Amino acid sequence: MRGATMTHHIGFGALSYDLAHLLGGTALVLSFALLYQRRVSAVVNTYALQALVVAAAAAWQGWVQNEPQLYLTALIALVAKAIIIPLALHGIIRRLEIHRSIETAFGVFPSMAVGVLLVVLAILVVLPTTLGAATLTREDLATALSVVLLGLLAMITRRNAPTQVVGFFSLENGLILAAVGVTGMPMVVELSTAFLVLVAFTVFGLFFFRIRDRLGSLDTRRLDLVTEEPR
Amino acid sequence: MSSVFPLNPSYLVLIAPALTAAVLGAVPSWRLGVWINCAGSAATFLAALLLPWQVGRPEPYLLIDPLGVYLVVLTAFVGMTTSWFSVGYVRVEIARRRLDRRRLRLYHAMYQVFVGAMLLALLSDNLGVTWVAIEAATIAAVLVVGLPRTAEAVEASWKFFLICGVGIALALFGTIVLYLAALPVLGPGTAAMSWSTLLPAASRCDGAVLNLAFVFLLLGYGTKAGLAPFHAWMPDAHAEGPTPVSAVLAGSILNVALCVLLRLRGLLAANEAAGGGAIPPGGALMAFGLMSVLMAAFSLWPRRDVKRFFAFSSIEQSGLAAFAFGLGGPVATFAGLLHMTLHTLAKASVFQCVGRASQLKGGQTFADIGGLMASHRMLGITLAVSVIAVAALPPLGLFASEFLIGTQTILRMPWLALPLALGLLVGTWALLARLQGLCLGAPTPDRGPAPDALALLPVWLMLAAVLVLGIAMPAPVSDWLRMAAG
Structure with missing residues (x-):
């Protein structure tokens, strides 16, 4: 209810508007940072920072919209995505010994250029279509879509599994940003998104295990493969 | 009914797989x-059979x-027959290690x-819950696909x-945007995310935002x-x-995604008809559908792996269904x-059948499996009938549905009939060409x-259904489908 009345007097210069923009913008800048980081651990740290910013954005929206449930979203983002997942990813990196720098598929400059184009695309798509919605919602949505698209780009430009995963998680950050920006979004989305990240992580953990497992016992399995599935 | 069960019996169909x-x-x-897997799947199917009497009950x-309801019954049925198939399959896989x-x-x-997550996705009123269910189904499927642990x-x-x-x-982003489109009409809360409240309010939603939601939902669920x-x-x-997962995956998860797209089509079409500013959703569905049919039909030819081959065939058929939904109208939707x-x-x-054959021949390429008719007559004949059914030759059912889709295309979009016919012909040709290798000719070594005598029983059950639905569809079934097609 309060959200509906707010739409009239939120605009440039209002603190709620400016701070939401600042946080959204910071998340977007961190998405760009993800594109050019060269070391795996730096990629993970950038992701953790972005998750922190998204948590702050969720908490701020909780305050602005007077929706206490958004504080919970913020807390989940903070604990799971800014702390636990990055720590676990660092653990995996250490165990798999992939500290070395990783090459991007495009090189830094082209991927930044494509990133800028994607942001322009997001703005051109979202702003003209959502004329009926509140200004803050529209601009939040454009920022969120940019983060989603940059996450996709990061997934495409990275070659090794852990950094692809980080691209995917960053995409999830964009989704949270979109969900908290829309007034009164039912809890189910925030919970499920948080749920997705947790489960996804467990699944990924399994994958990493299996990939290592496979490397450890490649010989016998290779024999198996040749007799069973000649291809 | 409600006095007998403390709970709406519709929930049984979700509780059975969960338990x-x-x-x-x-x-x-x-x-x-x-x-236990068999018994649970049978219980789910029996619970699904209660559903037709619950339609329209406020819940x-x-x-x-x-x-x-119709898709739930179908999914539960395939889940049941496949769990049966799985009994023999699992024994052989254990023996082969x-x-x-x-x-x-x-x-x-x-x-x-x-299976349970897919049933939840089909039955849930809330788009968010549907999304979570589809996600859960995906994660379950991913875990099972990786189980053989080969590279x-x-x-x-x-x-x-x-x-x-x-x-x-x-798809989640699309769901958020869809909520945004309905927000001014239905207000904050779950009403703006529920099909039952969204559909009547469709004409008053913001058409431009609906378009944006449609794009993301189409990309998301189109992937599924x-x-x-x-x-x-x-x-x-x-x-x-x-293989049991391939059998369930082939039909059901595609159906769940197509079901969401079909409901979304209704939403946009209602908005467009009322002048709300939404684009007609048919064009995009037809484009993706036709693209899938053509791509898959030509990709069938170079395949050497039998299961991969039939996966491409599933893409073709899913594309054809999406094309029919895009065409719109009661007849095409029914088809x-x-x-x-x-x-x-x-x-x-x-x-x-392919699962049995690949266990029998110890491989799943076309080079491994050949001449089934000569060495294992029953398996060969059953596989041949199944492939002929998928190739949509009469008298089996898919001929009727493809014929309907074809005539509707000629009637309403004649210029699309040519590429569609090309895709279908190339696909059918590939299926028949491969069928010869699989079933006729010199048998490959075992x-x-x-498979034991009873192993093929579930397949015969399904093929009988395909035959009956093709030549003499019972009136209640056709009435039901007509209702579902709206």
């Missing part, structure tokens, strides 16, 4: 597990409409989670997870429906995962739904146990 999954997770013996969380006992526990539990299986499940993960992420160009996960997941049903049954039959 079975919990029991299967707790029972260490795989010999017991295969039968806060579920949407019990003809479309959802492709699966070990510990992993079988996971396999059986995930089988039930997968290929791990790679296939990784690819499956990444592509579908991105797909469902885009295996529509080109987002189909890349399907061939790998089908080829490398355990599309009929096509989905028959394809689900026929493709599950094909995968069950490297595994032959």
Whole structure:
């Protein structure tokens, strides 16, 4: 209810508007940072920072919209995505010994250029279509879509599994940003998104295990493969 | 009815797989597990049969409409026949040591989670819950596909997870935008995310925002429906995962995604008809559908792996159903739904036969499997009938549905009939050409146990349904489909 009345007097210069923009913008800048980081651990740290910013954005929206449930979203983002997942990813990196720098598929400059184009695309798509919605919602949505698209780009430009995963998680950050920006979004989305990240992580953990497992016992399995599935 | 059960019986269909999954997770013996899996799937199917009497009953969380109920019955039926097939399949895999006992526990539990999650996705009124259910089904399927732990299986499940993960992420974004479109009309809260309140309010929603939502939902759920160009996960997941999963995957998850797209089509069409500013959704559905049909038909030819081959055929059929839904109108939608049903049954039959054949011949390439008719007559004939059904030759059911879709195309979009016919002909030709190698000619050596006499019973059950629906569809079924088609 309060959200509906707010739409009239939120605009440039209002603190709620400016701070939401600042946080959204910071998340977007961190998405760009993800594109050019060269070391795996730096990629993970950038992701953790972005998750922190998204948590702050969720908490701020909780305050602005007077929706206490958004504080919970913020807390989940903070604990799971800014702390636990990055720590676990660092653990995996250490165990798999992939500290070395990783090459991007495009090189830094082209991927930044494509990133800028994607942001322009997001703005051109979202702003003209959502004329009926509140200004803050529209601009939040454009920022969120940019983060989603940059996450996709990061997934495409990275070659090794852990950094692809980080691209995917960053995409999830964009989704949270979109969900908290829309007034009164039912809890189910925030919970499920948080749920997705947790489960996804467990699944990924399994994958990493299996990939290592496979490397450890490649010989016998290779024999198996040749007799069973000649291809 | 409601006085007998303290709970709406519609919930039984969701409780049965959930309970079975919990029991299967707790029972260490795989010999017991295969039968619990069967019993649970049969119970789910029986519960699904109660649903047609619940249609129209007001229910806060579920949407019990003809479309959802019909797909639930279909999914539960295929889930049941495939769990039956799985009994024999699992024994051979244990003997061949492709699966070990510990992993079988996971396999059986995930089988039930997968089926249960899909039923929830079909029945849920809330788009958010549908999304969570589809995500859960995806994760369960990913876990099962990776179970054989061969290098290929791990790679296939990784690819499956990444592509579908991105797909469902885009679908979630679409769901958020859809909520934004309905927000001014329905106000904050779950009403703006529920089909039952969204559909009547469709004409008053913001058309431009609906368009944006449609784009993301189409990309997201289109990925799950295996529509080109987002189909890349399907061939790998089908080829490398355990065959029972291919059989269930082939029909049901595509159907769930197509069901969401069909409901979304209704939403946009209602808004467009009322002048709300939404684009007609048919064009995009037809474009993706036609692209899938053509891409898949030509991709069938170079395939060497039998399961991969039939996965491409599923993409073709899913594309055809999407095309029919895009065409719109009661007849084309009816044809599309009929096509989905028959394809689900026929493709599950094909995968069950191929599963038996690949265990018998010790491989799943066309080079491994040949001359089944000469060495194992019953298996050969059953596989041949299944493939002929998928190829849509009369008198089996898919001929009727493809004929309907074809005539509707000629009637309403004559210039699209030519590329569509080309795709279908090339696809059918590929199926028949490969069928000759599989069933006729000199038999390849056997490297595994032959299936026992009862093993093919579920396949015959499904093929009988395909035949009956094709030549003499019972009046209640056709009435029901007409209702579902709206």
